[in-house]
Amino acid sequence: MADINIVLVEPEIPQNTGNIARTCSVTGAALHLVKPLGFEIDDKKMKRAGLDYWNELEIYYYENLAEFLEKNKDEQMWFFSKKASRVYSEAEYPQRVFLVFGKETKGLPEDLLEERFERSLRMPMKEGSRSLNLSNTVAIAVYEAMRQRNFVHLKCDGEKIAKNIGEHNS
Numbered sequence: 001m002a003d004i005n006i007v008l009v010e011p012e013i014p015q016n017t018g019n020i021a022r023t024c025s026v027t028g029a030a031l032h033l034v035k036p037l038g039f040e041i042d043d044k045k046m047k048r049a050g051l052d053y054w055n056e057l058e059i060y061y062y063e064n065l066a067e068f069l070e071k072n073k074d075e076q077m078w079f080f081s082k083k084a085s086r087v088y089s090e091a092e093y094p095q096r097v098f099l100v101f102g103k104e105t106k107g108l109p110e111d112l113l114e115e116r117f118e119r120s121l122r123m124p125m126k127e128g129s130r131s132l133n134l135s136n137t138v139a140i141a142v143y144e145a146m147r148q149r150n151f152v153h154l155k156c157d158g159e160k161i162a163k164n165i166g167e168h169n170s
Helices: 014-027 044-056 065-071 110-113 134-148 156-170
Strands: 004-009 030-034 058-061 077-080 098-102 121-122
Touching: 004 014, 004 134, 014 030, 014 134, 030 065, 058 065, 065 098, 077 134, 098 134
Parallel strands: 004 030, 004 098, 030 058, 077 098, 077 121
Antiparallel strands: none
16 A cells, blocks of 8 residues: 555545546555445546546455544544644655545535644634645645655756756757
């Protein structure tokens, strides 16, 4: 299993899950889908969003949240919610981590957040904002975890990019 694991609890919008699958694929993160899903896995909208990446994806399915929690009870988890008080960048993500996100319309269950409030994180937003798109939230969290690992296993060659830009502008 991957070091970074993205968990979607009852995702509802196929395009979001497709975009998240693409983010998982390009970063090497695993995707965990907790049912019920608001779409079929073969949904064209979802596959279009993640198009060429499905074959490269490490993916796990769970019948419900209780099954996911039981099968992964010894794992380090962070739970994302607009109701959390800690900001995502304040957390230290362990080498192997599960980043857990709720469904688009309701987020994670209240009882889960109450039990794990000290493990809950939020994305800062301006006052009065309802929410950030789920696929954007996941991408921000994944890249923060990757940043804390100095982007190990990702292609990140700034000198080469700068040299290519310089040659192009000459």
